[in-house]
Amino acid sequence: MTATRDADWLLDQATQRANLSAPQAQRVKAVLVAAMLAGAGHKEVDSPARKLVTAALPAAARLVRRYRRTQKQLDTSGLPDALAWLIGLLADLLAGLWDDLTGGGIDPQQWYDDVADALAEYHAAAWMAGSGQMKLPLDAVEKVANTVEAQLAFLDNFKVEVQSAAEFAPGWASRAESYANSIKTPYWKGKTDVLPLPAMPGDGTSDCLGNCRCLWDITPLDAEKGDYDCRWVLDSSAKHCANCLQRAADWAPLRIRDFQLVL
Numbered sequence: 177m178t179a180t181r182d183a184d185w186l187l188d189q190a191t192q193r194a195n196l197s198a199p200q201a202q203r204v205k206a207v208l209v210a211a212m213l214a215g216a217g218h219k220e221v222d223s224p225a226r227k228l229v230t231a232a233l234p235a236a237a238r239l240v241r242r243y244r245r246t247q248k249q250l251d252t253s254g255l256p257d258a259l260a261w262l263i264g265l266l267a268d269l270l271a272g273l274w275d276d277l278t279g280g281g282i283d284p285q286q287w288y289d290d291v292a293d294a295l296a297e298y299h300a301a302a303w304m305a306g307s308g309q310m311k312l313p314l315d316a317v318e319k320v321a322n323t324v325e326a327q328l329a330f331l332d333n334f335k336v337e338v339q340s341a342a343e344f345a346p347g348w349a350s351r352a353e354s355y356a357n358s359i360k361t362p363y364w365k366g367k368t369d370v371l372p373l374p375a376m377p378g379d380g381t382s383d384c385l386g387n388c389r390c391l392w393d394i395t396p397l398d399a400e401k402g403d404y405d406c407r408w409v410l411d412s413s414a415k416h417c418a419n420c421l422q423r424a425a426d427w428a429p430l431r432i433r434d435f436q437l438v439l
């Protein structure tokens with residue numbers, strides 16, 4: 177596909193959603209084509225993570241549909257229901273794969289491949305659940321691939337440690353399970369997709385790392401114009417790191433006007 181054709185497709189999606197006028201649409205298209213041409217020279221376009229995510233999209237959509245069919249109320253953790261549900265399922269899945277590995281049923285490479293597939297599927301599902309869109313636009317596939325890729329780098333280190341150790345270390349089971357927390361980032365990215373927010377809960381930019389239970393509370397003032405007030409909200413039942421306390425004080429609200437951060 178050419179950049180222009182991709183841009184037409186994206187623009188079509190955007191025009192339907194945002195009611196763009198023809199001149200606005202032309203401006204957006206010019207930006208899109210430039211961004212895609214810049215991206216095309218970038219080696220990550222066909223990254224392994226992107227291939228994994230693309231392959232996992234149907235399974236991810238099935239997961240989110242399954243969530244919508246359940247009437248489960250799991251929201252004891254302060255996280256949004258859908259996110260808590262997905263994290264719980266993924267943690268179970270990762271615990272099972274770890275058992276397979278320590279029981280000798282699979283080798284470290286097979287374990288890595290299975291965890292990578294699971295991460296691709298759940299990162300995509302988290303984005304869908306956050307955004308409410310079951311079809312990921314091309315730019316969202318790229319964003320999800322990026323969050324998966326960051327985890328695969330950690331996972332690869334973990335695999336090498338496992339392969340070179342004489343025996344399994346006690347802390348590794350919970351370390352393997354903790355990858356479930358990484359889907360917080362695509363969830364919040366999906367939820368706040370068009371907004372240039374400086375951080376996402378659980379994205380590793382705060383001292384609480386993946387344990388973060390903060391939320392973005394987004395108030396659209398004029399969605400078409402791109403005016404939003406965004407608050408970083410602490411979960412009242414959790415302990416907070418210094419970074420998140422500071423964010424809750426500073427970003428109360430963080431103002432976005434005309435799709436730009438007001439600093």
Ligand SMILES: [Zn+2]
Binds near residue numbers: 382389390416417
């Ligand atoms: Zn936090």
